[in-house]
Amino acid sequence: MRHSGDRDTEAEEYQLEVDIFGVFSIIGTVAFAVSGAVVAMEEEYDILGVFVLGLVTAFGGGVVRNLLIGMPVTMLWSQGHLFKIAIIAMTIAFLLPARWILTWRKSEAFFDAIGLAAFAIQGALYATQMQHPISAVLVAAMLTGIGGGIIRDVLAGRKPLVLKDEIYAVWAMLAGLAIGKGWFHTTVDLLFLFVIIITLRMLSVHYKWKLPRRSLTKKIIQKEGSAS
Template identity: 90%
Template sequence: MDIFNVFSIIGTIAFAVSGAIVAMEEEYDILGVYVLGLVTAFGGGVVRNLLIGMPVTTLWSQGYLFKIAIISMTIAFVLPVRWILRWRRSEALFDAIGLAAFAIQGALYATDMGHPLSAVLVAAMLTGIGGGIIRDVLAGRKPLVLKDEIYAVWAMLAGLAIGLGWFETTVELLVLFVIVIVFRMLSVYYKWKLPRRSLRGAFAASERVPVNGQNYKQKDV
């Protein structure tokens, strides 16, 4: 087993448990826990395969990862609450490991198939964050990876570095792996965020019109 398989195992455990915990927070039953955990761990890879032309059936060749995910979710389901809270405190590190491993994996798949740089970027990003987006949508939440600390950017930068041929050998890829983890953890610690612009207040104000210069009523839509 090479080092990246080890990283993929760690990432699978982190993402599967993350999905299971979200399901329990939303009070899903045990079937919902398994579904949300598996979607989080493997959803990004499925979407990536569809977009870059890889057979979706290659997913079934990862049987050992499915078993690891099922075992991880089962353990999370029966763990005492205090242990789950401890996991949550270190979750960011394991999540960063999973993001780095899956982003690099997705980029390598795309480059091996001879896709252009744009496809490599998309493959890296979707493999790293796709499962989390699907998880949040199924749980009725806004996707945290698109509004929390910088997250998807690190996956895209990993894809850019691989697509440009800056990291090719095993040692170089390991260096890239560490770089992604470090920058992801720095963004968590310092709460780095991308620029954002909120129009919620402006839209809310525009839906109210003055009446007699004093009172306001809701504007008909």
């Protein structure tokens, strides 16, 4: 027979998990909304374009994730508080003096790492709560972490940086693996994982760690040159 004290403890732990889940959602939303807004301003979009690109960056990955792991896409409309937070963050970014935005750009990788870590953990938690296999947890973490950035770059007419820049998606998948395997599950664990992912992302930026790649461009140019 379970005592009321045990039930109270479990309730407190559940509340802590819900709270940390909400914190990660807010952190990721602000970081990615501002990122999208700044990219829109760099491309000289009007204020509507700033809001559209910011919202797509902040929520696009979550929409794709929901489609793949079987969560209702309409859950997006229940996140009214996150929409408000995103709108406020983008409005502030739009109104800031240009020199402040340029200063922020110097720290963009750090804030982007915060969004990546927060959303990757959020996506992994969603998938584990639905008792999906580890493969689905990895995909959910990756898509939530990088999906919005990919959509943002495509809409801005850029090559998605997450697929050609320093190691990026791997860190989101690592967060998914850690949560899917149950290595990190308490609130303190998740905060520690959050710091780990940010640190790894920043190390990959500093040391320019890259995944193996193969380019055919030079060979195609050489072949066309020799043919002519």
